[in-house]
Amino acid sequence: MAGNVAGERRPDGNPFEGNRSRDYPLPPLERSAGSLMFDKAARELGYHPFPGPAANASRPYKNPLGVQMGQCTYCGYCEWFGCGNNSKASPQSTILPVLLKKDNFSYRTGCDVTRVVLDGSGTKAKGVLYRDLEGREFEQPAELVILCAFAHHNVHLLLLSGIGKPYDPVSNTGVVGRNYAYQITSAVEVFVDELMNPYMGAGALGQAVDDFNGDNFDHGPEGFIGGGYIALWTTGGRPILQHHLPQDTPTWGAGWKKAMAENYLHSTAVSTHGNVVSHRNAYLDLDPTYKDIYGNPMLRLTFDFHANDYRMSDYLTSKAEGIARAMKPRSINVKKRKPPYSIIPYQTTHNTGGAAMGDDPRTSVVNRYLQSWDVPNVFVVGACNFPQNPGYNPTGTVGALAYWAADAIRTRYLKRPGPLVQV
């Protein structure tokens, strides 16, 4: 449910969102028990809860390309996995079926692109090198190369291919690998008497508030910049990974089993997802020691959260705790994000930066059309283009950037190949 259609504010949508030209194509997913409790509690506190936008089809739907999607059955499988019901929108399910019918389209599965091949001048791509499942290497010639892998992999390919100057954190020069940022999360587990049915969910089924995101609130007394959203997601009920247990529960044995039986159907969590500010000492580069299966240097990530991230996250967590208490629970667990950063517990996959877009080649990898400053027939698309990690999940913006770049390629670049921005 959109909150701002052509300037008209909708009471059940997000009142803080920007003006959009039309509503979402489908109504929101059905609310879970937890979502309804969250909504009521947040409204009582004067906040503005709204259904999180989801790529799960709440109704049968035929998209503008004619691809039919089924209605979501709330099986809760798709937070991390594919959907067998064709109810989860992604490029594979909504665009690929149309491309497969085109005579001029072909694709290779099970292959790894390992390099963009440049000509002798180093300013023009000739194609890409890739390996198939048997390790055989091929060169695919190309007039135009578009890197649209995961954020980190795009940066890895740029570094391996020698496109753009690698970032050096000591001299603060170079651009490829610069502006890496993550997302900072926390949660408040909520234990209630009501039945939660956690296994009835969908990958993006949730209710959120945006009252503490971006500039939606007064930062004056707080001592940090940025913010994030607070939400209650009902994404599924994987019993090992997605259970919640009260504090002081034994970690194994009969006591643990008893607590699991008592709480699995009576628990949920209010989570926070906050922005992270890019810092000079957070970056991606080629690892000097470790190599991948092809003998290429692996990508190395150097990162820790910074003071602003923790201060902002503590603030968001206190607001999430307020909502959790207003849900009238029998108990809660407040799980703040504590230093130092560790890559081991899953937090999010929302990595950004490394190939930032901008208007100055000294501080960005691609121009505003996501075209490489250094090799104009290479475009780079993904969350790697973000100079900072905002208080939202990146997917929507990545999709918008993909359309933006595709439009520039079709309407500008193909008519006159070359740099689309002069400096």
Ligand code: SF4
């Ligand atoms: S919950 Fe996810 S996997 Fe299950 S039907 Fe809905 S979209 Fe598909």
